[in-house]
Amino acid sequence: MSANSIELTGISKAYGNLTALGKLDLNVKKNEILTLLGPSGCGKTTLMRIIAGFETPTGKVLIDGKDATKLPPEQRPVNMVFQKYALFPHLDVFDNVAFGLRLKRTPKDVIKSEVSRVLDLVQLSTYKNRWISELSGGQAQRVALARALVNRPAVLLLDEPLAALDLKIRHHMLNEIKRIHEESSTTFVYVTHDQDEAMILSDRVVLLNKGGIEQIGDPEEMYWAPKTLFAAKFFGDTNIVDGMYEGSGSAGLVKLPFGKYAHAPKVSLTNGPVNVSIRPETISISAAQGAPQEGAFVGTVNDTSFIGNRVIYRVKVSDSTVELKCQQLPTPGSHTMPPGTMVMLTCKPESFVVVAA
Amino acid sequence: MTRLFTYFYMLFLYAPIGLIVLFSFHSSPSLSLPFEGVSLRWYEAIFNSYDFRTSLYNSLIVAGASAVVTTILGTLSALALMRMKGRAKSTFAFLNFAPIAMPGLFLGIALVILFSLINLPRSLVTITIGHTLFTLPFFVESVRSRLEYFDLSFEEAARDLGASPIKAFWLVTLPIIGPTIAGAAILTVALSLDEFLITVFVTGTDTTLPLLILSMIRRAVDPSINAASVIMLGMTIGIIGVAGLVMTMRRRRIELERNGE
DSSP: OOSEEEEEEEEEEEETTEEEEEEEEEEEETTOEEEEEOSTTSSHHHHHHHHHTSSOOEEEEEETTEEOTTOOGGGSSEEEEBTTBOOOTTSBHHHHHHHHHHHTTOOHHHHHHHHHHHHHHTTOGGGTTOBGGGSOHHHHHHHHHHHHHTTOOSEEEEESTTTTSOHHHHHHHHHHHHHHHHHHTOEEEEEESOHHHHHHHOSEEEEEETTEEEEEEOHHHHHHOOSSHHHHHHSSOOEEEEEEEEEETTEEEEEETTEEEEOOOOTTOOSEEEEEEEOGGGSEEEEOOSSOOTTEEEEEEEEEEEOSSOEEEEEEETTSSOEEEEEEOOOTTOOOOOTTOEEEEEOOGGGOEEEEO | OHHHHHHHHHHHHHHHHHHHHHHHTBSSSOOSSSOOOBOOHHHHHHHHOHHHHHHHHHHHHHHHHHHHHHHHHHHHHHHHHHHOOHHHHHHHHHHHHHHHHSOHHHHHHHHHHHHHHTTOOOSHHHHHHHHHHHHHHHHHHHHHHHHTTOOTHHHHHHHHTTOOHHHHIIIIIHHHHHHHHHHHHHHHHHHHHTOOHHHHHHOSSOOOHHHHHHHHHHHOOOTHHHHHHHHHHHHHHHHHHHHHHHHHHHHHHHHHHHHHO
């Protein structure tokens, strides 16, 4: 048995002249939760449908070490949770969940115990005789999970399963999906356009853009070490500042409108213009008092938003056109600084992400 | 005010039907008030008429046969429509619909010419073909709008869970679209039962119920026409009623089975 549940090699897919996916390789490790993340039209859904067998790509699809490129969906050991669940409205919860097992001619008593097992897993055992139309969105979601998991698939595919739910239930369901993953010990491939969902859920995130893989990594890597500007902007909030890079030998320098910062040279960096991503929470901000300290620079607050657990300031940096978003964690009794306040800012150059412009 | 209008509207709609029903039970041959007493003599007369029984039988055969053909063709066409997109879909939908807009007269003549070209003797078969041509667009049109809401991911889900395309159709698609199909099939029967214009052209020596009623009216104003009309009306209402009953009973049976489990 291979250590990967899915191995994709040289996968591409085109609709007419439109390239949905351009030659990508991807391995999904056994028992991990891998998210396919990206804006709409990036090819994430197409990629999932290729794994499920609903689209025929060029390239090679291995599932559990076996070539599945030409297999129709019904012969693949994967099951899918559809975006709008696609629960069968003419069947009740029990029959929906039992659907896959019945097709495999599983004995009746096994069906009964297996359906009970997965309904327990998704905590819906008391709902087995309900009609689908009698379920809430969250319950329908659980039934969809149960209907897929009862077949003990090698890989469970989830196509934006939370998109149709409202915010509160969505958060709850995310934790549920995590729990169900742990208890079912199956590989999950999860498609979403929501970076928060990806961060909370994933062992690894695959960021897709325009039919190609932008970056693969665990959530922390994706957040703190984006390799491209697209990746930096996609995860969380960030400031993009134009600068110049100068490197010689083993030392490098990033020149920004408000200071010069040391930055170790990388292969991908050549001397010249660069974009620097600076996370708002890495900039410390305080009311200006006296002369600026070493490495600090001054600015004026343009705009303040108090969000409760954090305060976001938009600060216009003095003697430049740069406006920086800075985030501060308020403590009880602290006052947010009103627009117009002169402030002092300090950056942490080690958190900079420098990308050639 | 609105309520008054509604009453008036209902009166306008149903008063003629009410009158026919009333006079079909009239004990005298007069078609005017005052009402002189209740009797079933016109029903007796009509059921004793050989012509009436034959034409009723013919109507039922034709309605049944054209409903079967229409349902099969119409379902196939609707299934194709569900999968089509964009230009092809609107063209196909238009071509399906167009015969409704065509005058029945035109269809009748066209069919007569066609049948004589291919040497098909005019009979109940030609009437069935004519009726199918007439009912098919209605069938597709009434099914199409409902099936727009059929999510193709139902079929994909079935495939994903291990069903072959044919099994997915039998286990998922057909049960879901079944009630819609059944409703349209019933509409087909009702349309066929009182189709007149095309039938006049394509019939040979056979008479259907509407043809019989017209020929009776041309001979003399015979009150048994009222009885014949009421029987037709009763059949139409009956068909719709049975359909409704079958549907609720099916649901109830499933629920009973479930409770017994």
